Amino acid sequence: MLTIQAKLIFQSTEDKREVLDIMRRWSSCARFAYNRLLEGKSRNELKRELQWIFNLNSRYVDDAIMKAKSVLESCKERGENPSKVIFGGRSLFENLKKRHINGKAYKKLQQEWQERRKGNLYSRGDKSKKGNLNTRIDIDENGAVLRINVGERKYAYARIQAGWKKGKSREELLEAISTCGEAYSVELKLKNGKVYAYFTIEENFPEVVVTKENGVIGIDVNAYPNHIAWVEADGNGQLVSYGKIPMPELTSGSSDKREYYRWQYVHEVVGLAEEKGKALAIERLDIRDKGKRGDFSGRKSRRIRHGFSYKSLLDKVKILAQRKGIQVIEVNPAYTSVIGMLKYAPQYMISKDVAAAYVIARRGLGLKEQIPEGYMAILKELDADELEELKEHVKRTVKNKQLKKRQLKEIDEAIKLIKSLGSEPGEALIPLDGTSVNACSESYKLWRVLKVAVVTPLSPGKVLRDISVLKGVLHSGQVGRPG
Template identity: 70%
Template sequence: MVTVQTKLIFEGSEDKQKVLDLMRRWSSCMRYAYKRLLEGHKRNELKKQLQGIFNLNSRYVDDAIMKAKSILTSCKERGENPNKVVFGGRQLFEKLQKRHINGKAYRKLQLKWQEKRKGNLYSRGDRSKKGNLNTRIEIDEDCTKLRINVGEREYVYAIIQPGWKIKDRTYTDRNQLLQAIGTCGEPYSVELKLKNGKIYAYFTVEEVFPRPAMTRTSGVIGIDTNAYPRHVAWTETDKSGQLLEYGRIPMPELESGSSSKREYYRWQYAYMIVEMAKDNQKALVIEKLNIKDKGKRGDFSGRKSRRIRHYFGYRSLLEKVKLLAKREGVEVIEVNPAYTSVIGMLKYAPQFMVSKDVAAAYVIARRGLGLRERIPHNYMMFLSRLDVNELEELKEYVRKVVKNTYVRKKQLREIDRAKKFLQSLGSEAERLSVPLDGTSAGSRGKNHNLWRVLRVAVVTPLSPDRVLRDMSVLKSLLVSGQVGKTYKGVSSCFLGQGLWLSQIPPAGAGKA
């Protein structure tokens, strides 16, 4: 959907007053319809009744009922009590009830609440009427106008004044876009809102996208978003999933600044990603994110976690990538991001000597092609020899080494989960009987748990207090099953039968 915000300029105060009266009646009609829907009344019962009460035509009444029904449905989906909905805004209403503000400030607050409560009008588009019958865009030689039906064959005309602040550079002129919406014959919806005594109009039309010309048949580009440090890692593959090229796009501008500035740069980075897909004639594979955790203790605690997530804006960036890709005919594939970082870190980072973020982008690309990840043979042999008692010793090691309370608790929880899963499998033979593949998107079964156990058993001893970035130390275990050279000064508890923790060098060991 494309939405254009504009301001309406009326020729006289009388015309504006007629529109304000229409908005007041429509808002009352919508609130009345909401109450009747709560009582169990049906749409057909209400339609004729509301026309007589509020002196509105059938289309306006139908739109008011539809809007009331959508509010009721969304309220139930969120698990809220629909009887406690406050039209005009609960926050403003509660401020007005407390009466802690007096004089002009209180009257200003009251006016703002009344505008939000009574200053609304919504009119749906109609394909059979080639646009919108009640609120129609009409084009003159000098300007673009909005014709508003305020009564029986009575119309008010208002000049449409589009803004000049354009965030999306696809449409360089909003006036041309409005004219295109008005003349294309497609249905468009119009919503009027009253703010600070001025009437604003929002025009919404469904965008028609071309058929994708760049699909997964020629390969894909996988995208992995990372908020700390702020960057996007990408990998290019052929149609069989073989790695061709990789890189990262730093995004320092998303670390701070106003919301409009960050929004501008998100558009710029989205264009950069889509242009890369166009140049290589590849489809894009992105994460299907469902971010609910806004501040739980983890790698980053409290305010720091919220600040990082807020400024980066995962969902906002990926939504822009999806929109621009559809406009340019680039296929966009969304995959479940579960365990992509873990699989990439353990399997592909040491194999290709790349960062764990690039490796995660490679796993995302392979998932977009429908490929499954097999746990390497040496890793499976390693897991078959792993004992629960060794994880107990690893817990003691974490307690001694990790000073940060929150990180220590998180690591101990992960070790306990790994222990519980190993105990559920039982013998070594039963562990090896678990199939090596089956880690496709949406799976949260035994195989994902195997990757979790592997991360705990291999990565935690190397870097128990922070995220390990250099995974090259795992290459010897991945390729040959050997752990590596002896490094003195590390705890002597062992990891895997015959594989001593003292044999695993810590991250960065051996570097100058």
Template identity: 70%
Template sequence: MVTVQAKLIFEGSEDKQRVLDLMRRWSSCMRYAYKRLLEGHKRNELKKQLQGIFNLNSRYVDDAIMKAKSILTSCKERGENPKKVVFGGRQLFEKLQKRHINGKAYKKLQLKWQEKRKGNLYSRGDRSKKGNLNTRIEIDEDCTRLRINVGEREYVYARIQPGWKIKDGRYIDRNQLLEAISICGQPYSVQLKLKSGVVYAYFAIEEVFPQPAITRANGVIGIDTNAYPRHVAWVETDEHGQLLGYGRIPMPELESGSFEKKEYYRWQYAHMIVQMAKEKQKAIVIESLSIKDRGRREDFSGRRSRRIRHYFGYRSLLEKVKLLAKREGIEVIEVNPAYTSVIGMLKYAPQFMVSKDVASSYVIARRGLGLRDRIPHNYMMFLGRLDVNELEELKEYVRKVVKNTYVRKKQLREIGRVIKFLQSLESEAERLSVPLDGTSTGSRGKNHNLWQVLKVAVVTPLSPERVLRDLSVLKSLLVSGQVGKTYKGASSCFLGQGLWLSQIPPAGAGKA
């Protein structure tokens, strides 16, 4: 939806008063309809009844019922009690109930609540009427006006004062938008609101996007958002998923500043990403974001977690990318972000010698093409050759090093689950032949994900105290199935791990 806000200037106080009276009656009609819907009345039953009670035409009444129904549905979806809805705002209402507020402050607060409660009017557009019948935009040589139906064939005209607006990160003239809305012949909705004695109008029209001309048939660009440090990693692939190029876009402007400043730069970065996809003739693949950075207690209460999510605005950035790409006719593919970082870290970062953020964007791009990422054979050889005692050693080792870290405790539980998984397999040959492609399926895999187990078993011994950034050390294991340089009789071979790792023979080695 494209929305344009504007201020209404009336020719006289009498015209303004007639519009305010219409807004008051419509608001009362909407509240009355809400109460009747709670009692189980139907729309057709209410429509004729409300026209007589509030002296409104059928279109206004129908819009009021529709608005009341949407509020009722929204309350039920949020799990709230619909009988406790406060029209005008619960927060303002509760402030008015506090006894320590009096005098001018109380009157100001009361006026604000009354305006939010009674100063509303909503009018839907109609395709058959080529716009909006009750509130119609009219373009004159001198100015743009809004014609408001206040009675039976009675109209009030108000001059629209739109000014300028930042749209998609660029300044545009709102008058041009209003003219385009009025002559396009598409239905547009108009909402009037009273704020501090001034009537504002909000014009909304549904945007029509062209059919995508740039699709995944030409290849894709995978986008991975990273809140800390703030940047976007991107990867370009062909239609078969082969890596063609990669890079990163740093975003230092999103570190601090006002909301308007950060919103402006989000639009600029979104334009940059879409322009790159347009030049390369590639579709865009993004994460289907409901990213939940829960903090240490997994309840979104961590101060650092809240600060990162607040300043970065990853969801807002990707929504802008989606919108701009649709306008340019570029296909946008959303994929499940689960385990993209882990797969990129273990599989593609050491293979292409890139950062884990770039590798994660490559996994996202491959998912957009419908490709699956299986665990490499040498990694499975590595897991398959660990017996139960060696996994217990690993578990005890990690527990001693990082016993107070929440994330590591979660990973320890994954190791415990894989112990049961290996115990359920009867022979070494069966361990190596089990097909594992990320998230395991069936009775053995319903309680754990082997990508996560592999991350703990391989990465944690290499870097137990901090996140591993340089993943080139994994290349020898990825290619040959062997980590580090082993020495006969040595008790440790690589960054402090115990005997369990030094005893692992390389992949393909025969039995003694």
């Protein structure tokens, strides 16, 4: 789906008043429909009734029922109580109930609450009506105009202030949408007294011509420092080349500026795949806590990751690659950094981020990651008592409270895993000799235990930065233990 955001500039005060009024009625209709759906009423039962109550045409009412139904289904999928849904946002509602907020701050919250609750309008597209009947884009000599149906044969008009998107004028894209004859949906939202429009149309992507048969380029996106690590692998999974794309502009600046630069970096990534004729392998977007993969945590890291927008970047990679006919493979993100750091970083003397990108590339090809013999020798000799000693050492020596807490948690998890595998951990671990896209979660336990057994003793109380020390461990199967 292609979505374009724009601000509406009304040609008259009366037009804006009419639009705000129909947004208020439509929002009330959607809330009313939601409550009736909870009572078990059907769409057909509601449609005629709501037209009369809210003085809306059948298309607007049908769209309101559809939105209400989608909220209800989404709530059920998340396992939440549908009767406790708050239109306008629960967090805002809870803030408004706090007694210590008053004055201008309270009025601002109240305005935002009212706008979210009452300032909405959604109109689905219809190809048989050449786009959208209730909210139609018209093009004149001065640019794009949105014609909004506010009553029986009555329309309000607003100039579309679109700006730029992906190096093209948004008005050019809106013109293309309005003339292509395809259905496009329009959603209006009220923010700070201004009305914004979101135009959405389904894109028809070309046939995929660049596939993983010739190999893939795996990418690992990192929030601190801001960069994309990439690795080129051939069809057999062998390392061909690698590099990094720094992204300093994503740490500051306006949201529009960061959005512009995200597209620039995405064009660089997809251009790389296009040049080398290889598919792209990326992490699946349901990863929940990207922050734990890096060296930083806390308020500063959260701020960096928020402005960085990991998901937005990968979404753009998928969209642009599909437009170029390049295959995009999404892989399980679990333990890509750990496997990369332990196995490939010392083997090829590359950074942890590049090594993680290599693991992603290999997963994109469906290859397994077998544990090297040196590491397997460590696992064979490892027992819970040894990890208990390591735990006590961390308690005594590590000063950083946050890092100590994380390391102790990892050690406790490793101890539980070893105990769950029986009295002979080495024998129990041997059959689980790899981690792959198709492997069950049990196989990841090896890497969790291995990280604790190898990395923590070498670098208690600090992040391991000198990966070269792992090279000897990788081949010898011996790791220094804390005294």
